[in-house]
Amino acid sequence: MTRPYYIAGNWKMHKTRSEAAELAKTLTARLKDGKHKYLVAPSFTSLETVGAIVKGSNILLGAQNMAAEEQGAHTGEVSVLQLKDLGVQVVILGHSERRHTYKEDDELINKKVHLALNHGLDVILCIGELLSEREAGQAEKVCETQTRKGLEGVSASGLERVTLAYEPVWAIGTGKTATPEDADTIHAYVRGVIARLYDASAAEKMIIQYGGSVKAENAAQLMAKENIDGALVGGASLKADTFVPIAMFG
Numbered sequence: 001m002t003r004p005y006y007i008a009g010n011w012k013m014h015k016t017r018s019e020a021a022e023l024a025k026t027l028t029a030r031l032k033d034g035k036h037k038y039l040v041a042p043s044f045t046s047l048e049t050v051g052a053i054v055k056g057s058n059i060l061l062g063a064q065n066m067a068a069e070e071q072g073a074h075t076g077e078v079s080v081l082q083l084k085d086l087g088v089q090v091v092i093l094g095h096s097e098r099r100h101t102y103k104e105d106d107e108l109i110n111k112k113v114h115l116a117l118n119h120g121l122d123v124i125l126c127i128g129e130l131l132s133e134r135e136a137g138q139a140e141k142v143c144e145t146q147t148r149k150g151l152e153g154v155s156a157s158g159l160e161r162v163t164l165a166y167e168p169v170w171a172i173g174t175g176k177t178a179t180p181e182d183a184d185t186i187h188a189y190v191r192g193v194i195a196r197l198y199d200a201s202a203a204e205k206m207i208i209q210y211g212g213s214v215k216a217e218n219a220a221q222l223m224a225k226e227n228i229d230g231a232l233v234g235g236a237s238l239k240a241d242t243f244v245p246i247a248m249f250g
């Protein structure tokens with residue numbers, strides 16, 4: 001089967017509302033004839049502004065994280081109800097910066113996955129090993145554990161609303177990209193994990209994005225690999241001139 005390519009921009013902690021609006025307007029115009037699936041994930045503070053601009057376009061509105069609880073005394077957190085209220089359709093969970101800088105573990109991420117799916121949001125679940133884990137020959141094991149634990153208890157129908165993003169931590173923001181071959185090896189392995197957890201058809205349908213220093217210069221080679229179904233782009237998603245060539249590849 002042919003899976004659609006899914007290209008997402010994670011704007012991380014960048015851009016004021018006016019800067020975010022300017023980029024969203026440019027992307028809406030320049031991607032309107034794009035043939036892939038698109039998403040932008042601005043900061044919480046720009047979700048409403050960007051949401052109003054991308055509404056009705058072929059660009060989905062994503063959040064970069066959300067709380068594990070629906071509501072309550074959680075100072076500084078943002079709830080699924082608040083995201084839905086802003087028109088958010090997709091939430092990125094388990095990003096390596098959440099795992100490693102903010103110490104989110106698989107159990108917490110799994111709780112967020114369930115909460116998002118139960119409330120009708122789609123999920124991009126990020127997985128990926130540290131450099132030390134890769135050097136110790138543990139990359140596959142780490143990705144398997146994060147996939148299994150992140151998806152624990154998710155039904156087959158829930159899984160249809162989950163995208164996986166393989167982001168090797170050593171490739172994020174470093175300019176070092178995994179080779180297309182190395183990335184494809186992990187993607188194929190993770191697809192096998194999905195086949196074992198669910199079935200062959202679920203594995204075949206699973207979209208697995210690659211993330212980590214994706215640029216216009218390497219996007220096409222990465223995406224040419226059988227198991228690489230798109231990209232989760234950080235730095236290069238912050239400017240239309242660097243994101244559009246990735247989004248319009250092929």
Ligand code: 13P
Nearest residue numbers: 010172173212213234235
């Ligand atoms: P870079 O593209 O800046 O390496 O970031 C990747 C990433 O973390 C996207 O979520």
